[in-house]
Amino acid sequence: MSAPIIEVSGISKRYRLGQIGMTSLRDDLQRLGRWLGGRPPAAVAEASRDFWALRDVSFSVAPGEVLGIIGRNGAGKSTLLKILSRITEPTAGEIKLRGRVGSLLEVGTGFHPELSGRDNIFLNGSILGMRKREIAAKFDEIVAFAEVGEFIDTPVKRYSSGMYVRLAFAIAAHLEPEILIVDEVLAVGDAQFQRKCIGRMQEISHGHGRTVLFVSHSMATIRRLCQRCVVLENGRLKGVYPVEEAIDQYNRHFGPAGLDLEVSTRPRDWGTTGEDARLLRVRCVNERGLFFGEPFAVELTLQVNKPFDALMTGFCLNTIEGQRVMTIDSDADRQTWQLQPGRYVVRIGLPRLPVSPGRYHLSISIGQGRHFADIIDGFALWEVQPGQNDFESDRGFGGCRLTSETSIRPA
Amino acid sequence: MPDPIEPPPAVTIRPTRSWVDFDWRSLVAYRDLISLLVQRDFTARYKQTVLGPLWYILNPFITTLVFTVVFSRIMGISTDGTPPMLFYLCGMLGWSYFSNVLGATSNSLAGNAGLFSKVYFPRLVPPIAATLSNLLALGVQLATFLVFYTQQLLSGAPDGIAAPGWRWLLFPLLAVHMALLGLGVGLVLSTLTAKYRDLQHIQGFLVQLWMYATPVIYPYSRIPVEWRWIAALNPMTAVIEATRWVFLGTGSVPSSTYLLSLVLTGGLLALGLIVYQRAARTFVDTV
Incomplete structure (x- = not known):
């Protein structure tokens, strides 16, 4: 060798x-002045x-x-x-x-x-x-x-x-x-x-x-x-x-450091106050992180302060440049909840995380219909890792690569 | 595969402790970069101007015209019998190259911060290239001067102009003197400006004041005798007078003054090289 x-x-x-x-000239002149005057430097x-x-x-x-x-x-x-x-x-x-x-x-x-x-x-x-x-x-x-x-x-x-x-x-x-x-x-x-x-x-x-x-x-x-x-x-x-x-x-x-986040005191976005319902915590269930192509689950903890008929939650990933690559809102599957005031944990899961490896900002929200009670947009950075045997995700499939129901038949 | 240009020398990176650390070898290795930067300056500087390289002629010409009108016609400052146009052109010939080099090199650190923080090459390359690329302006200025000189000579050779002679051959040496002085002062200023950005704004005045303190628009002979020792401390005094002596035969500065100017130039250049190299080593940490 x-x-x-x-x-x-x-x-x-x-x-x-x-x-x-x-350093500006003034700062150094002041320091010089102090030194000449026999005073100790700042x-x-x-x-x-x-x-x-x-x-x-x-x-x-x-x-x-x-x-x-x-x-x-x-x-x-x-x-x-x-x-x-x-x-x-x-x-x-x-x-x-x-x-x-x-x-x-x-x-x-x-x-x-x-x-x-x-x-x-x-x-x-x-x-x-x-x-x-x-x-x-x-x-x-x-x-x-x-x-x-x-x-x-x-x-x-x-x-x-x-x-x-x-x-x-x-x-x-x-x-x-x-x-x-x-x-x-x-x-x-x-x-x-x-x-x-x-x-x-x-x-x-x-x-x-x-x-x-x-x-x-x-x-x-x-x-x-x-x-x-x-x-x-x-x-x-x-x-x-x-x-x-x-x-x-x-x-x-x-x-662990960044995958379990206390968000109750973070500034809110889009004019929401979080008064009626408030997001308290967001946590990635897999403590090792997020992996492309592997099961994914996230838990949102919320505080509900008044009765809701059809509350829904949203979880989104945005690229660092600010482009949305994924939205999972419970609303999309007509998953809304009728809730009394109290504390709840919402679990959102995917059998296979389709988002390409990279770093993403989180956005989370709670709302009812078109009315949002609480939005925290583009905060903590989470990284999606390539899966253990993943040799495909760097091949340029764009933001997401989805599994689908595909079939073929003679035309 | 092409043959290797030169065997890769082992480089050791370690904190520099010595005061003088002058790496001539790396400058030689980057000589192609120096020549390309000089070329770039030539082509890029006037690329989007209408008159293009004509500015090289117009700049000193207009300045001389203004001087002639203001200082000679209106204020009546003596030119010691030399035709005013020629007197000022000759003075500017000595001054502009120096002040151009000073101006171009004094921003070497701050102006190249973006480049220096991305890639390594000897930090002296930009100021050296700037010094060389200003030679073109000097050449054009010299040509302009010579045209006027010939015209004056042919139109009846007034007093105060010597015929061309062997002394002209000394001008290249004078140009080297101007270049080294400009470079030395420019490097010192560049180091200071990197630390105190305020100096960027003062620098213009400084150069202008320096010009008025130098016998550019007035002859050395007009300086009162008891003040001449102060004038001698200005290394440019001897350079300008020597330029006049070379071309017009009129300059009158004692050789001791010229010698002092050489010593001061050497000192300023050494100081410039030392402080610049020191500052350049960790400059990127402070941007």
């Missing part, structure tokens, strides 16, 4: 809170304002490996990538890189709107660290991959956003670094292009023997691409595990 291509040892990164952003314990985004993280990566990096938001994934791609310096520790690093933290970085696609390929390629003749050698391949065709000499400001993103990814994907760092880019483009990107990443790692570090929230893609995963938790390394175990660790951690 050859020497590791990446050796991360004891990396820590400290951010100074309260000092983030630009009493804030410096140490308490430190925030360690990463604390003593060590691991190593073998050449040709595709390593996933997973963790919740704020776990330190982005900071780790920034240090690896030399965008910022670590506060302590050391990283040895035995190869050129190409990072793909965000596609289209450094595109100049006035320049043509052709010029931008060269400019962007060289920003990403390629030499001119390397780019020239790859030029046709990049254009073909990006599917921009005859628009190659048009200024990129006239490109559709799809073309823009495709061109950007094409450039980055044709970098020839020994180490490629990728963060969430697969969230771009249409489903077909995403599949092409995943294919390209597999090709890069398997065919060309490159090392890929891959950060994603999409467990389906992680499962498909990676052999091992680094799991980060609050800036510390939880461990480096084989992919199944890593996803399990991630899910377990992600689970």
